Amino acid sequence: MKRSEIAEQPCPVGRAAAQLVDAWTFVILRELFLGNRRFEGLRLHSGMSPRSLSLRLARLVDEGILEKVPCRDTPAVHEYRLTEKGLELWPVLVTLRQWGERWGGPWRRGGVPMKLMHRGRGHALRAQMVCAECGEPVDARSSEVLSEPGALQQRAAFAAAVAAATSRRAR
Amino acid sequence: MKRSEIAEQPCPVGRAAAQLVDAWTFVILRELFLGNRRFEGLRLHSGMSPRSLSLRLARLVDEGILEKVPCRDTPAVHEYRLTEKGLELWPVLVTLRQWGERWGGPWRRGGVPMKLMHRGRGHALRAQMVCAECGEPVDARSSEVLSEPGALQQRAAFAAAVAAATSRRAR
Numbered sequence: 001m002k003r004s005e006i007a008e009q010p011c012p013v014g015r016a017a018a019q020l021v022d023a024w025t026f027v028i029l030r031e032l033f034l035g036n037r038r039f040e041g042l043r044l045h046s047g048m049s050p051r052s053l054s055l056r057l058a059r060l061v062d063e064g065i066l067e068k069v070p071c072r073d074t075p076a077v078h079e080y081r082l083t084e085k086g087l088e089l090w091p092v093l094v095t096l097r098q099w100g101e102r103w104g105g106p107w108r109r110g111g112v113p114m115k116l117m118h119r120g121r122g123h124a125l126r127a128q129m130v131c132a133e134c135g136e137p138v139d140a141r142s143s144e145v146l147s148e149p150g151a152l153q154q155r156a157a158f159a160a161a162v163a164a165a166t167s168r169r170a171r
Numbered sequence: 172m173k174r175s176e177i178a179e180q181p182c183p184v185g186r187a188a189a190q191l192v193d194a195w196t197f198v199i200l201r202e203l204f205l206g207n208r209r210f211e212g213l214r215l216h217s218g219m220s221p222r223s224l225s226l227r228l229a230r231l232v233d234e235g236i237l238e239k240v241p242c243r244d245t246p247a248v249h250e251y252r253l254t255e256k257g258l259e260l261w262p263v264l265v266t267l268r269q270w271g272e273r274w275g276g277p278w279r280r281g282g283v284p285m286k287l288m289h290r291g292r293g294h295a296l297r298a299q300m301v302c303a304e305c306g307e308p309v310d311a312r313s314s315e316v317l318s319e320p321g322a323l324q325q326r327a328a329f330a331a332a333v334a335a336a337t338s339r340r341a342r
Contacts, residue, residue: 005218006194010284012271013264017197019275020267023177026188034316044330047176064274082311085274090311091266091300093184096191099263100183103235103256104190113181113322119315123304129262131289132299140253140261144290145205151284159215 010154016092019063024048024056029093032066032086037079065089094127181325190234191260195219195227200264203237203257208250236260265298 007018020026027046036045043053057080060066065086071077082089094116101112118125131138147155178189191197198217207216214224228251231237236257242248253260265287272283289296302309318326 006198007275010278011201012268012275012283013201014194014198014271015275016267016271017194019271020194022193023185023188023191027177027185030182030184033311044333045326047329047333087311088270088273090314092263092270094300094314095262095266096187097183099259100185100187100190102259104178104183104186107181110319112183113319113325115317115319117315117317118302118304118307118309119313121302121305121307123302125309125314126303127300127309128303129265129298130301131292131294132297133289133294134292136289136292138289138296138298140204140258142290143261143265143296144288146286146288148281148284148286154284155216158218159212162215162218 009158010151019065020089022056024052025060026093026096028053028056028060029065029082029086029089032080032082033090033093037081038071038077039080042080060086091127095129098127180329181322187263190236195223196231197264197267199224199227199231200236200253200257200260203251203253204261204264208252209242209248210251213251231257262298266300269298 006014009015024046027048028042031042031045036042039053039057042048042057043050046053048056057066057068061068061080063085064083066080067083068078068080071079097116101107116125117123129138130136131142136142177185180186195217198219199213202213202216207213210224210228213219213228214221217224219227228237228239232239232251234256235254237251238254239249239251242250268287272278287296288294300309301307302313307313
């Protein structure tokens with residue numbers, strides 16, 4: 001199976017991951033959330049090659065996560081802005097960041113060099129996940145999966161197709 | 172710059188992304204959170220080649236995200252279990268899933284085939300992010316970055332090193 005086929009599976013994790021793909025994409029998104037929006041700034045602060053950066057920016061524009069627009073002050077220069085779809089990746093970046101803070105160390109004393117603050121509130125922003133229905137904090141142990149009628153059959157059919165393809169190749 | 176160097180930057184987003192890397196990794200994590208823990212089951216439900224699956228599982232074990240242990244019922248067979256570090260990726264998977272639900276469509280009528288439920292509560296689990304300090308819902312517009320003394324210099328030094336490397340190559 002090709003990586004692009006992940007985007008066809010009826011699974012939101014697979015489809016979302018297929019739109020984002022790799023570590024560089026997260027670095028680009030990080031820079032955009034920091035307000036670093038021009039090609040040259042993105043190149044210098046990511047350390048990516050121009051070709052690699054161009055390809056990934058084009059892909060993010062294609063996916064509708066970014067838009068390429070003339071700068072307000074110098075219209076001859078373009079910048080990349082997060083669309084609404086892109087801005088809604090913020091929870092993914094923040095949960096990834098918090099996981100990286102906890103598991104990506106060692107850090108220098110004082111922790112990571114850039115802190116996230118709750119804008120206008122004067123305190124640090126540590127995001128917590130709660131259930132939108134009852135407000136309780138939630139983690140891996142709070143969830144269970146409910147399969148719609150048909151979902152398990154669909155899963156079984158997918159696995160059977162993979163198994164059949166394997167045995168064809170083995171013959 | 173090589174992709175592996177992302178893991179050296181003093182940024183938790185970069186370091187976290189460098190530990191996860193690609194779409195397949197998210198598919199493997201999805202399957203493990205669903206309780207699908209054996210190599211053969213992971214192969215059939217991901218559609219990955221055995222080689223590609225082995226490489227990624229080995230990497231996730233190396234990173235301490237999974238552990239490979241004998242099955243309780245048949246100790247001759249091994250299974251992969253999420254460690255505490257792995258279980259703490261749940262918020263990343265859930266935010267990615269919710270983004271995929273919203274932006275990865277079209278879905279068949281009724282939405283995605285597998286629903287997340289709040290275990291023992293009888294209602295769906297939609298995770299919401301709130302500020303751990305004040306309890307307010309937070310999104311991209313609620314945050315701002317506070318740089319420690321030294322963080323901006325560090326950022327500028329990184330960009331200067333990239334610029335210097337570029338001009339050396341151009342000569």
